[in-house]
Amino acid sequence: MIDLRSDTVTRPSREMRRAMAEAEVGDDVFGEDPTVRALEEETAAALGREAALYVPSGHMANQLGVFVSAASGDEIWAHERSHVVGNEQGALAVLSRVLPRTYGGDHGYPGQELLDAWAAGVDDIHRARPRLLCLENTFTGRVVPRAEQRRVAGFAHAHGMRVHLDGARLWNAAVALGVSPEQAAEGADTVAVCFSKGLGAPVGSALAGDAEAIARARRARKMLGAGMRQAGIIAAGALYALRHNVARLAEDHARAERLAAGLSELPGLAAVARTNMVLVTTEPGAAERRAAEFRAAGVAALPLGADRIRMVVHLDIADADIDEALRRIGTVVRAGG
Numbered sequence: 001m002i003d004l005r006s007d008t009v010t011r012p013s014r015e016m017r018r019a020m021a022e023a024e025v026g027d028d029v030f031g032e033d034p035t036v037r038a039l040e041e042e043t044a045a046a047l048g049r050e051a052a053l054y055v056p057s058g059h060m061a062n063q064l065g066v067f068v069s070a071a072s073g074d075e076i077w078a079h080e081r082s083h084v085v086g087n088e089q090g091a092l093a094v095l096s097r098v099l100p101r102t103y104g105g106d107h108g109y110p111g112q113e114l115l116d117a118w119a120a121g122v123d124d125i126h127r128a129r130p131r132l133l134c135l136e137n138t139f140t141g142r143v144v145p146r147a148e149q150r151r152v153a154g155f156a157h158a159h160g161m162r163v164h165l166d167g168a169r170l171w172n173a174a175v176a177l178g179v180s181p182e183q184a185a186e187g188a189d190t191v192a193v194c195f196s197k198g199l200g201a202p203v204g205s206a207l208a209g210d211a212e213a214i215a216r217a218r219r220a221r222k223m224l225g226a227g228m229r230q231a232g233i234i235a236a237g238a239l240y241a242l243r244h245n246v247a248r249l250a251e252d253h254a255r256a257e258r259l260a261a262g263l264s265e266l267p268g269l270a271a272v273a274r275t276n277m278v279l280v281t282t283e284p285g286a287a288e289r290r291a292a293e294f295r296a297a298g299v300a301a302l303p304l305g306a307d308r309i310r311m312v313v314h315l316d317i318a319d320a321d322i323d324e325a326l327r328r329i330g331t332v333v334r335a336g337g
Contacts, residue, residue, distance in 0.1 A: 007314035010200040023236035035232030048182030051214035061192035061205040064217040065164040072097040074131035108139025136166040141277030153187025168194040172275040199241035203234040252276040262326040278311040297328040
């Protein structure tokens with residue numbers, strides 16, 4: 001099976017497994033795991049932040065980012081299709097008890113007119129206080145332009161709000177932009193990054209920010225039951241990924257472009273590549289059927305809605321896999337499906 005459902009399906013390489021097996025460990029709740037500490041320090045340095053916290057998942061990193069920046073009853077602003085709003089089981093309401101105000105659009109960031117309108121009347125006693133603006137980069141594979149991120153973050157800060165950046169695939173954004181991860185995360189007070197997506201580690205994400213925010217996040221992580229003991233065994237996989245698998249993301253982007261170009265040549269399909277993601281538009285209402293046909297032919301993909309399929313290229317996908325996926329899908333489509 002050529003699995004293109006997500007870049008979370010990768011398996012650790014032999015070298016990564018060796019690093020995990022040989023990892024030096026200690027009790028991380030006591031702050032004594034040297035591998036975890038190395039991962040946190042290198043992540044913070046890569047993002048230009050004072051500190052970072054290793055956590056089991058991107059979900060937790062996002063929710064901790066909200067928790068340390070907004071209080072119960074506060075208003076937060078986020079895209080209606082953002083992960084923090086739509087894919088984390090309503091944790092905003094359960095854990096931080098905040099009120100999401102959501103905006104739409106395909107670009108993942110709010111326009112200036114909307115920001116100006118939402119900022120009007122913030123002192124009205126009837127209204128929840130806006131405290132946090134959440135961005136996502138990449139957003140469904142789309143890179144947020146640096147100028148737009150600076151504009152939005154600057155507006156938030158000027159209006160007394162903090163900014164949380166869901167950078168689960170920030171590494172992809174940085175490579176696509178040709179800038180450092182720190183530059184790609186510009187303007188954010190807290191940044192969540194993932195090691196188990198494009199970088200191919202088996203477990204883990206991190207939250208980075210100033211020392212005070214991360215100290216609060218560390219306490220909150222323990223409150224949520226995620227204080228880990230000899231976590232260096234899994235942190236070693238993330239550390240190996242951070243040290244070795246960032247630059248190679250350009251290969252995934254190039255393969256995604258080639259996959260999208262090949263799919264677009266097939267009747268009834270139109271595809272676009274965004275970093276390592278390929279979004280395929282099918283005939284109206286055909287996404288579920290087409291995805292099932294592709295899987296039967298040995299290519300796993302994820303249907304999104306009625307007429308869109310997502311494919312994600314990752315480090316377990318080689319050039320030969322792209323060629324074979326196009327051959328198999330082409331056979332199905334040309335046969336009339």
